[in-house]
Amino acid sequence: MSKKKPLILVTNDDGITAPGIRHLISVVKKIGDVIVVAPDRPQSGMGHAITVNDNLYCDEVHLDDEVKEYSCSGTPADCVKIATQEIMKRKPDICVSGINHGSNSSINVIYSGTMSAAVEAGTSNIPAIGFSLLDYSMEADFSHTSEHIAYMVNKVLEDGLPDATVLNVNFPKKSENDIKGIRLCRQAKANWVENFDKRQTPTGRDYYWLTGEFVDHDGGKDTDEWALAQNYISVVPVQFDLTAYHALKEFKNWNFED
Amino acid sequence: MSKKKPLILVTNDDGITAPGIRHLISVVKKIGDVIVVAPDRPQSGMGHAITVNDNLYCDEVHLDDEVKEYSCSGTPADCVKIATQEIMKRKPDICVSGINHGSNSSINVIYSGTMSAAVEAGTSNIPAIGFSLLDYSMEADFSHTSEHIAYMVNKVLEDGLPDATVLNVNFPKKSENDIKGIRLCRQAKANWVENFDKRQTPTGRDYYWLTGEFVDHDGGKDTDEWALAQNYISVVPVQFDLTAYHALKEFKNWNFED
Numbered sequence: 001m002s003k004k005k006p007l008i009l010v011t012n013d014d015g016i017t018a019p020g021i022r023h024l025i026s027v028v029k030k031i032g033d034v035i036v037v038a039p040d041r042p043q044s045g046m047g048h049a050i051t052v053n054d055n056l057y058c059d060e061v062h063l064d065d066e067v068k069e070y071s072c073s074g075t076p077a078d079c080v081k082i083a084t085q086e087i088m089k090r091k092p093d094i095c096v097s098g099i100n101h102g103s104n105s106s107i108n109v110i111y112s113g114t115m116s117a118a119v120e121a122g123t124s125n126i127p128a129i130g131f132s133l134l135d136y137s138m139e140a141d142f143s144h145t146s147e148h149i150a151y152m153v154n155k156v157l158e159d160g161l162p163d164a165t166v167l168n169v170n171f172p173k174k175s176e177n178d179i180k181g182i183r184l185c186r187q188a189k190a191n192w193v194e195n196f197d198k199r200q201t202p203t204g205r206d207y208y209w210l211t212g213e214f215v216d217h218d219g220g221k222d223t224d225e226w227a228l229a230q231n232y233i234s235v236v237p238v239q240f241d242l243t244a245y246h247a248l249k250e251f252k253n254w255n256f257e258d
Numbered sequence: 259m260s261k262k263k264p265l266i267l268v269t270n271d272d273g274i275t276a277p278g279i280r281h282l283i284s285v286v287k288k289i290g291d292v293i294v295v296a297p298d299r300p301q302s303g304m305g306h307a308i309t310v311n312d313n314l315y316c317d318e319v320h321l322d323d324e325v326k327e328y329s330c331s332g333t334p335a336d337c338v339k340i341a342t343q344e345i346m347k348r349k350p351d352i353c354v355s356g357i358n359h360g361s362n363s364s365i366n367v368i369y370s371g372t373m374s375a376a377v378e379a380g381t382s383n384i385p386a387i388g389f390s391l392l393d394y395s396m397e398a399d400f401s402h403t404s405e406h407i408a409y410m411v412n413k414v415l416e417d418g419l420p421d422a423t424v425l426n427v428n429f430p431k432k433s434e435n436d437i438k439g440i441r442l443c444r445q446a447k448a449n450w451v452e453n454f455d456k457r458q459t460p461t462g463r464d465y466y467w468l469t470g471e472f473v474d475h476d477g478g479k480d481t482d483e484w485a486l487a488q489n490y491i492s493v494v495p496v497q498f499d500l501t502a503y504h505a506l507k508e509f510k511n512w513n514f515e516d
Contacts, residue, residue, distance in 0.1 A: 048305030162505035247420035
């Protein structure tokens with residue numbers, strides 16, 4: 001009995017030529033038929049931005065003989081929308097985003113274009129995984145991620161994902177030590193404390209570069225930060241129902257009229 | 259006994275000159291000392307984008323004699339970061355964002371620059387509320403929102419908000435019917451189904467405009483969509499820990515190594 005090959009949508013936020021997405025494509029093209037729709041330039045830190053005040057280009061490009069690819073002028077979330085509504089002939093069986101050059105663990109998930117692409121797919125009931133590597137370098141070594149990506153993509157293709165949930169997967173940076181395994185985690189409580197670098201233009205106008213320091217307030221052994229520090233791959237199931245259900249009862253003093 | 263006046267940070271995503279933010283400023287300047295740091299141009303649909311590959315300008319502008327205001331070249335999230343780290347002398351007692359020209363109910367929360375500004379403040383433990391009106395028009399009538407905004411801002415200043423939670427407040431469009439009151443809600447399950455408008459440039463290159471249809475799959479009477487349809491103001495407590503805790507148990511088949 002022959003099984004139909006799965007249809008896999010690949011996108012990212014570092015742009016279609018970034019080494020991270022090229023590595024991801026090389027892994028998943030062994031698993032199914034791959035369509036790539038990815039930004040035509042870096043879109044890091046774009047969060048869940050979409051393009052509402054400008055038009056979008058989405059042009060076919062030829063970078064890999066085995067894969068159909070489109071370079072899109074929009075954000076990662078735009079790429080998923082245009083891929084699923086305009087480019088692909090049927091709904092993909094899975095959407096994979098990344099591999100991001102840099103961490104999307106903990107609070108970084110809310111700024112991440114990589115994860116927003118996965119979330120966008122999730123809102124249309126497409127199982128989705130965002131992959132990130134804790135190495136910002138464009139020369140980063142992704143070789144240790146391949147077998148784990150193949151395992152996780154196959155697992156999701158077989159079992160699906162819980163309703164309204166996508167996966168945020170972060171890989172430790174390549175080192176001499178072997179990856180210890182995969183850990184299911186919660187998002188560590190953390191935030192960024194900014195430290196703007198204030199400068200002046202040659203004509204004397206102040207401007208700023210956003211820089212900051214990541215502060216982990218958590219330290220729990222069930223968090224993604226802990227797992228990554230121990231050389232585990234972290235997997236956090238991420239939801240897009242943002243309702244703070246546990247907080248609903250704390251508004252008793254409010255005057256809710258009927 | 260004199261109480262110190264609260265310090266209120268105001269931002270939005272429609273830009274510093276939009277009628278929605280001007281209305282919000284007119285309401286909250288009666289409650290405390292107001293500092294405005296808002297985008298210098300419309301930033302709708304920017305989600306939680308931040309500016310990492312470009313520098314930021316943040317220039318003082320004079321639009322209201324009673325209020326100190328800065329026009330920023332960045333996203334709504336950038337505005338909150340630069341306001342709290344560079345502009346303001348102390349941590350604000352509350353951050354209010356909006357009033358957005360258009361709904362941020364249901365799944366729209368993930369695309370919303372208005373709400374991302376509130377979430378950004380929340381990540382630094384600043385109580386925050388995002389306000390939106392179900393009217394996209396730049397001529398929208400905000401008059402029916404004033405007393406309710408004042409009530410909610412005062413309530414949050416008095417009681418604070420549950421840990422790691424911000425509020426997503428949506429107002430029905432102004433109509434002949436009175437607002438029925440405020441409802442505490444959960445985010446309705448819904449998504450957008452895109453319908454790209456495909457065109458050609460004069461030289462024959464395809465391009466697209468993102469358009470789509472909002473589809474509510476929910477209908478629950480405890481949702482924001484239901485409340486708004488009944489002419490209530492919807493209040494959804496929003497969290498930025500995106501971990502799908504309820505889903506953690508569903509990964510038993512995975513090979514988690516130790």
